[in-house]
Amino acid sequence: MYYTEYETEPREKRMKRKWKGVKDVLAAAEAGSGEFRERLGALGACARDFKDWDDYAKIPPLRKKDLIEWQREHGIGWFLNGRPGELRRIYQSPGPIYDPEGREPDYWAWSEGFFAAGFRPGDLAQMTFSYHMTPAGLMLEEPLRDIGCAVIPAGPGNTEKQIEFLTELPVNAFIGMASYLKVIGEKAVALGLDPLADFHLEKAYVAAEPLPESLRREVQEMFGITVRQGYGTADVGCIAYECRELGGMHLSNYRHVEICDPATGLPVPDGEVGEVVVTPFFTDYPLVRLATGDLSSMDLSHCACGRTARKLTGWKGRADDTTKVKGQFIYPGQAATVFSRYPAISGWQIRVKHVSGRDVLVVVAETAQPFDTESFEADFQATMKLRPVVETCVPGTLPENAPRLVDERTFD
Numbered sequence: 557m558y559y560t561e562y563e564t565e566p567r568e569k570r571m572k573r574k575w576k577g578v579k580d581v582l583a584a585a586e587a588g589s590g591e592f593r594e595r596l597g598a599l600g601a602c603a604r605d606f607k608d609w610d611d612y613a614k615i616p617p618l619r620k621k622d623l624i625e626w627q628r629e630h631g632i633g634w635f636l637n638g639r640p641g642e643l644r645r646i647y648q649s650p651g652p653i654y655d656p657e658g659r660e661p662d663y664w665a666w667s668e669g670f671f672a673a674g675f676r677p678g679d680l681a682q683m684t685f686s687y688h689m690t691p692a693g694l695m696l697e698e699p700l701r702d703i704g705c706a707v708i709p710a711g712p713g714n715t716e717k718q719i720e721f722l723t724e725l726p727v728n729a730f731i732g733m734a735s736y737l738k739v740i741g742e743k744a745v746a747l748g749l750d751p752l753a754d755f756h757l758e759k760a761y762v763a764a765e766p767l768p769e770s771l772r773r774e775v776q777e778m779f780g781i782t783v784r785q786g787y788g789t790a791d792v793g794c795i796a797y798e799c800r801e802l803g804g805m806h807l808s809n810y811r812h813v814e815i816c817d818p819a820t821g822l823p824v825p826d827g828e829v830g831e832v833v834v835t836p837f838f839t840d841y842p843l844v845r846l847a848t849g850d851l852s853s854m855d856l857s858h859c860a861c862g863r864t865a866r867k868l869t870g871w872k873g874r875a876d877d878t879t880k881v882k883g884q885f886i887y888p889g890q891a892a893t894v895f896s897r898y899p900a901i902s903g904w905q906i907r908v909k910h911v912s913g914r915d916v917l918v919v920v921a922e923t924a925q926p927f928d929t930e931s932f933e934a935d936f937q938a939t940m941k942l943r944p945v946v947e948t949c950v951p952g953t954l955p956e957n958a959p960r961l962v963d964e965r966t967f968d
């Protein structure tokens with residue numbers, strides 16, 4: 557069972573269709589995006605000069621940190637092929653970065669992923685991604701309604717309320733972070749409930765954080781469900797998604813996805829690890845070769861599910877100095893604005909750790925005098941959307957030129 561005929565089309569046909577998508581993006585970007593015209597100008601090229609995939613791969617990728625900086629410098633209109641009022645929505649995600657949403661149906665292209673994960677008409681789904689400012693909640697709700705599911709817009713947090721919905725209503729599908737579903741299960745047990753008997757869940761669609769197989773197994777067994785993940789970003793929506801066979805994530809039929817050398821932006825040989833570079837087929841907000849900063853590789857083997865799209869092998873880390881914790885990117889530059897308000901802190905480092913199944917954000921602060929760590933934690937959380945654990949040490953503890961951000965997590 558497939559959602560559209562695109563999922564099983566021969567590669568040659570798919571690449572032809574994708575080339576048409578990319579050509580439309582190039583034309584729209586040249587016509588409307590000041591950013592892309594500047595990139596073309598630096599190459600001394602125009603959109604018509606790119607005649608095949610090899611040509612296309614020579615366009616330098618658009619880096620996320622540049623997107624953030626240039627949005628601030630030039631305004632969102634500089635990137636748009638049309639007026640902001642002609643969009644459907646504009647979100648803001650941490651960076652801060654604006655994420656425009658156009659008016660085409662299934663704009664973020666998650667429908668095929670949900671369908672591949674077993675979502676069907678008549679499912680009752682509980683959405684625990686945020687509907688506030690960031691696109692996650694709405695981005696993932698609309699495809700569910702397209703498929704014919706009903707959605708409970710629960711949003712994140714308020715775990716006891718989540719448990720109330722999950723036990724009082726016949727909710728058979730969960731959407732959110734796997735780590736949060738685990739929190740819900742643990743809380744339910746603490747309240748004297750049995751996640752296998754007292755919940756009606758059959759499946760979960762998870763995203764926004766790396767999914768270790770140990771966590772998938774744990775949550776599947778806890779609730780007796782099937783867990784499938786999607787991979788995407790707030791800028792481009794769905795990039796790839798799992799099918800029932802697992803073993804990687806099929807590439808979206810609505811984006812051109814390349815694995816590139818983070819230094820040169822050129823595609824690496826098939827199978828090698830590199831940075832995921834995506835071109836969504838958006839014409840109102842053309843993003844030509846957006847470098848996600850995520851590392852992955854391409855699996856060319858045939859999938860038993862019958863889908864012919866190649867698979868991404870999964871998340872292999874970050875290509876630059878940012879990482880993702882609990883669905884949020886940590887940008888050291890953004891964190892620096894918080895530290896600058898605490899003159900007692902002379903040096904700092906952010907460490908991401910994985911402690912007993914949970915991601916923990918540790919802020920190491922060098923200080924010669926005590927400071928109000930509690931208000932610092934609240935301040936940090938207000939800006940970065942994550943509450944840190946503060947560890948203080950005497951000045952000189954951190955090595956000179958120590959990186960601002962260290963990801964100490966390992967994934968199986």
Ligand SMILES: [Zn+2]
Pocket residue numbers: 799800801802806859860861862863
């Ligand atoms: Zn498959």
